[in-house]
Amino acid sequence: MPKRTVFYAPPSQHFERSLDVYSPTSSPGTDHTPPLVIMVVGSGWxxxxxxxYRVFDWWNAAGPATVASVGCTCVCVRHRGAFPRPPPGAIAFALACAAALAGGFPWSVCVLLLYGAWLLAARGAATHEAMMDDVAQALVWVRSHRAELAPPDAKLIIGGYSSGGHVAVSLLQRPDKLAHFGLPPAAGCDGILLLSDVTSARLLAWLLQRVLFGEALPSPLHTVEKSPAVPHLLVHCHHEAFGLPLFEPALSHLLCTPQFAPALRAAGVPVRVEGVPSDHWTILASEPLANALRRTLLEERLKSAQVVRDTIPA
Incomplete structure (x- = not known):
């Protein structure tokens, strides 16, 4: 797969603040200029x-590779992430004392070593605000190198997959943050592409705030009035969690296209919904996703009509 890696926040050479540019691997098969697609990678934040990342590189590359396979240049954006915060040192000390009383000195040493390893692993963890800052900086890089990436008449589509879609759409709902980085509203995009993305996290806000972020996590579904009035393409899976009891409803609460799409329409935002016979983990490399992208991005060019097709299962 033809790709090149760029660090978008110089002089930083931090892998998490880099992006890959995937060149098209096939002809678009249309007279229209293919869009330039920016995709923020998912990672559960x-x-x-x-x-x-490199252990799962085959999976992380699947989405951008599918976009490139239909004839579009895809910029795959990474960002820094959160990490479960370790408990206060006093709690770790109390656990070490309890371990010493229960099993002897070696057990208390093990507890302290594990706590030290946790502290090291959590060092440099990012807030959700910092994640959005990273993506904004990547968009600044794309904006300054637009002529190298696609023809002048190519539309710009911004979005992401899973939690990457959540970070992207949260940023696009923040014109103040975009302006801080010198970006126009909606970052100047012509459309938004969300693949099996997280748009509601209200029920998990408390847990995520306490464990990962130390801040309230945005829920784009509940701030839908701030969404840019550009066409949205929402691609979701018929069964995000294989239709398994408990897991399917839980995941569907986070990946809530059936609720997000009508909320966008009610706010006057053009929406198109595509449902594919896949699950949350295999959608990126699936042929149905490639067909949906080919149909919407190339053949019909993500038109501004309110709804072109709706395939949300009843």
Whole structure:
């Protein structure tokens, strides 16, 4: 797969603050100029640390590779991530004392070593605000290198997959933050592409705030009035969690296209919804996703009509 890696926040050479540019691997098969697609990678908000990211590189590359396979240039954006915060030192000390009383001195040493390892792993963890800052900086890089990436008449589509979609759409709902980085409203995009993305986190806000972020987590579904009035393409899976009891409803609460789409329409935002016969983990490399992207981004060019197709299962 033809790609090149760029660090978008110089002089930083931090892998989490880098992006990959995927060149098209096929002809678009249309007279229209293919759009330039920016996709923020998903990670469960944990970020894209090199050691972990590269183990799953085949999966992380699947989405951008699918976009490139239909004839579009895809910029795959990484960002720093959160990490479960360790408990206060007093709690760790109390656990070490309890371990010493229960099993002897070696057990207390083990507890302290594990706590030290946790502190090291959590060092440099990012807030959700910092994640949005990273993506904004990546958009600044794309804006300054637009002529190298696509023809002048190419539309700009911004979005992401899973938690990456959440970070992207949260940023696009923040014109103040975009302006801080010298970006226009909606970052100047012509459309938004969200693949099986997180748009509601209200029920998990408390847990995520306490464990990961130390801040309130945005819920784009509940701030939908701030969404840019550009066409949205929402691609979701018929069964995000294989239709398993408990897991399917829980995941569907986070990946709530059936609720986000009508909320966008009610706010006057053009929406198109595509449902694909896949699950949350295999959608990126699926042929149905490639077909949906080919149909919407190339053949019909993500038109501004209110709804072109709706395939949300009843």
């Amino acid at each position: 944990i970020g894209h640390r090199a050691g972990i």
